Amino acid sequence: MTTPPQVPPSAPVPSLSQPSAATTVPDVIDLPSGNELDASAAAELQGAQQTRLIVVAGPVGAGKTTLITTLHDLFQTGKIGGYAFSWSRTLPAFERRCHLSRIASERSVPDTERTKFGDVRYLHIxxxxxxxxxxxxxxxxxxxxxxSFELARDSIAECQRLHFLKVADDFLLLIDCEKIIDRKKRNQVIHDATLLLRSCLDSGMLGASCFVDVLWTKYDFVAAAGNGEHASFLEKATQEFQKQFSSRVGKLSFRRVAARPADVDGLEFGYGLPELLQEWATESPRDRTMDLLPDEELGSRESEKFLQRHFSSESDSK
Ligand SMILES: Nc1nc2c(ncn2[C@@H]2O[C@H](COP(=O)(O)OP(=O)(O)OP(=O)(O)O)[C@@H](O)[C@H]2O)c(=O)[nH]1
Ligand SMILES: [Mg+2]
Structure with missing residues (x-):
């Protein structure tokens, strides 16, 4: 039997919010659960330190979750570029998402579990x-x-439900190259991605200073197809995006990404991700606080009341 750790009453309690004077210090260490964060917990984290919010957007199966979990996986083996992993508030949540891609799950092909439709969840690094x-x-x-993004693409009202867009620093628009190499699907795929970005901007949800990165995900499919036709299709699509959106956002970039590529020469695991990380580390769209809680979700918890008081004048003036 293990003995619970003895904590002196004066030991600091790791917590995202400061305990009030009336709070009694518990006799166990209150370690964060490591679950993914909901809007309220993400707002608390933001209250504690400046945080960059990266919205990972795109249709079902575009590779959103794989992109985030691959960053976590890459950090398991060392630095990415010049950057080291420091800590994560959501480690077990990362591990759960990585499980199907690991040998332990006994799958012959690495996979990522579909993200369930519902509320937004946040992962922290x-x-x-x-x-x-x-x-x-x-x-x-x-x-x-x-x-959620497919609904937001087709309806401004649905887009306005994605309240986190309002405080996004970066909007990653993922476009699936597995579909781009299918000549029957590719025009529709570009059209849908254009509609999603337009819906986010026309609804006033995405700010004009936000950095938008169009990511050609699963780029291994284009690389493996090996003919220049797909690459020139991507070039034309890039020009079309630039024409429509470059003056409407803080910055518009395009990147080839293969978070978990099949065995294709020249494409390593996490292809394109070090450059993304470098951008987040060195260029910032704005310096400002953010309020991740939609007004109707502001609850009665003290931390939420604090956030409401603290940020309401700023959001009123937007
Ligand atoms: N070949 C290849 N497959 C990939 C790559 N990235 C992701 N995939 C696969 O694409 C599938 C979908 O990936 P997800 O990350 O679950 O996609 P998602 O956008 O989160 O999907 P939803 O949660 O359903 O919206 C999974 O089977 C991944 O293994 C890649 O770079 N190359
Ligand atoms: Mg997902």
């Missing part, structure tokens, strides 16, 4: 590196099912 303010940067990623 703190990185450290010499160029960062205080040598640290907190990254908060949304993990939302593709259905």
């Amino acid at each position: 703190q990185i450290s590196g010499p160029e960062l303010p205080d040598n640290l940067l907190d990254l908060l990623f949304t993990d939302v099912s593709g259905e």
Whole structure:
């Protein structure tokens, strides 16, 4: 039988919010559960430190969850570029999402579990590196099912339900190259991605300073097809995006990404992700606080009341 750790009454209690004077100090250490964060917990985290919110958007199966979990996996083996993993508030949540891709799950082909349709969840990674303010940067990623974005693409009202868009620093628009190499599907895929970005902007949900990265995900499919036709199709689509959106967002970039590529020459695991991380670490769309809680979800907890009081004047003036 293991003995519970003895904690002196004066030991600090790791917590995202400061305990009030009336709070009694518990006799066990209150370790974070490590579950993914809901909007309220994400707001508390943001209250504690400056955090960059990265919205990972795209239709079902585009590779959103795999992109985030691959970052976590890459950090298991060392630095990415010059940046080291510092800590995560959501480690077990990462591990659960990585499970199907691991040998332990006894699958012949690595896979990612479909994200369930429902509320937004957030995954957190703190990185450290010499160029960062205080040598640290907190990254908060949304993990939302593709259905939510498909609804938002087709309806401004549905788009307005995705309240986290309002405080996004980065909007990653994932476009699935497995579909791009299918000549019957590819025009529709580009059209759908254009509609989603337009819906987010026309609804006023995505700010004009937000950085938008169009990610050609599963790029291994284009690389494996090996003919220049797909690459020139992507080039034309890039020009079309630039024409429509470059003046409407803070920055518009395009990247080839293969978070978990099949065996294709020249494409390593996490292809394209170090460059993304470098961008987050070195360029910032704005300096501001964010309020992740939609007004109707502001509850009665003290931390939520604090956030409401603290940020309401700022959001009123937007
Ligand atoms: N070949 C290849 N497959 C990938 C890559 N990235 C992801 N996949 C696969 O694509 C499938 C869908 O990936 P997910 O990350 O679950 O996609 P998602 O966008 O989160 O999907 P929803 O949660 O359903 O919206 C999984 O089977 C992944 O293994 C890649 O770079 N190359
Ligand atoms: Mg997912």
